[in-house]
Amino acid sequence: MLWPMLALTLAFCGIAVLGVLAVRVFVEVRRLSGQLASSSQQIIRAAEDLERAAGPLAASADSLRRR
Incomplete structure (x- = not known):
């Protein structure tokens, strides 16, 4: 029973x-x-300034x- 619980906990931590x-990447993409x-x-x-000056x-x- 210990090993399945440990595997489930590690899987949850990995997904977290x-x-x-993913959230950090999303925030940086928005900033960029x-x-x-x-x-x-x-x-x-x-x-536009260059066009007016030209x-x-x-x-x-x-x-x-x-001439």
Whole structure:
């Protein structure tokens, strides 16, 4: 009777450890996805700024080319 109880206890502890690790992985994935979304927004803003800054430069380059 001792060995089946010991095996059951060890199995429960193993499943509990796997559950804790799964929760930790889930939390880290959520944190990483938040950082990824933030970085994506920053890249989009930088691309828009670059596009706005390139407009006048392209117009002046076009006027120089036409001379």
